[in-house]
Amino acid sequence: MGSIVGAAIVSHHPGLMQCEEFRVLQGAGADSDLIPGYARLRAKLAEARPDVVVIFDSHWFTTGYHLVDGASRYQGNYISDEMPWYLHGVPYNYRGHPGLALEIEAVSRELGGYNRVINHPELGRQYATINLVKHLRLEHSDTPVVTVSSCQNCDWMHFVKSGEAIGEAVRRSNLRVALLASGALSHKFNPIDWKPNHPRIFHESNVSRPENIASDKGAIELLQQGRHGTVLDRWQDEYRKLPWEAFGAHYLQMVGAMGGADCRARGETLSAYENARGTGNVHMWFDMQEVAA
Template identity: 30%
Template sequence: MGKLSLAAKITHVPSMYLSELPGPHHGCRQAAIDGHKRIGERCRELGVDTIVVSDVHWLVNAGYHVNCNSRFKGVYTSNELPHFIKNMAYDYPGNPELGRLIAARATEQGVFTRAHEIDSLELEYGTLVPMRYMNGDQHFKVVSIAGWCAWHQLDESRRFGAALKDAIEASDANVAFLASGSLSHRFNDNGSPEEAIHMISREFFRQVDERVVQLWKAGDFATFCKMLPEYNAHCFGEGGMHDTAMLLGLLGWDKYDKPVEIVTDYFASSGTGQINAIFPLP
């Protein structure tokens, strides 16, 4: 009998990696890095053996997809932001059995999903950044789910999340699920000054993000689920906020009512709104 032991919404901003390097931004994302490390420590305390990540940097145009190779190893440079993440080495074990089960259960429940074990199907940085800080010693197996679902409905991802819960419970794994994506996600305009790396792109987005965080702290997901489609549309949700829909589908959607635990306070990064937050299990 498998078990879901932890669920969280996390940042994966590439400036976390930049924060490690010598230069003007050294240490700028230490709070976010520390938050990832605390989540990793919590996973260890809970006996987690596999981390499943919904990665909004993995774009898919049809169906749902799970990357569940037995091993993920390589050197990563971001095509999107090569001046932030370049030559980042990684090496993590996978969990093919869980990945196949996720795909089978979701498909059985009407959300067609494929599981992939392909060496050339690489991980994206929505998975690689958190694993760098949570899983540097390869303690956890990793499964990555495509979270940028370009032509999908949020309700499909809600249903995928519910199927994911069934798959975890039918497995022999102890799982943590991470929705790896931002709150608002409108980048700064090209040509913005370098210090804009620490700014929100529009005050409107900050105000909506802060209201969302208030709702989460109050456990008012009945209200949040009602506003999620418009929040996504008007605040440029990253990956369509399908990672968040999966997370809440896993937890019970609008019936979920637990106040979240803020691990890293809300912050702006390159125009976008970011947070690390643990969602207590129902």
């Protein structure tokens, strides 16, 4: 029987893919705490010893289905169509896990969830996946990665249903799986002519609006307490309206796999809460082995 051995909300913002000198310059002499936060997350993953990492990619937008990449390997050079002037020429070469992908589709066809496999090794990658593969050194550890898309014609409960099927597929496997929700919390960008409120560009006061900061911090507190049911209860009236990145698809699919409203996994913050061009970002780890104990 398989199990989810850990899960995390993980920031992927593109500034983290820039060289250290540029980040420090942008940060008025202080680098982003999300960078050492990746090292903290690597330590958590090493302790959890997953056979496969599933990434819920808030940049891979699809229509009609939540797609699950099912090729055995992905290899190429990444260039961003969003920011090609500095996100280009990033080589990647990592394993997929066709077996788990196919099991996810089979369970989804049985139970619902609209998850379907796409098996094409030349399928384009998104930096919400590539950034995590690089910073978490999944290529070096040769850990298989399965990426799941965010289907754009869905409401929030459809993402939870997608995650439920994924969680059941994991349980029917013999795999130890870690789940990574790759994306931000509140996701309103500052305008192009924005002037920072604080000289440290990553500082939380540079998040787009005070109400977004307050809501993000409230959500972080609830997640630290393991109150996922309360987060879901507030979704439509608060977190959907702000909204979170990809309308929260990455978190909703992850928590669906973890048990949905019944999940009690407590979050441990692995980074400071930070700004990224107005969006609210944090790394947070959920120890599922602690829940099982």
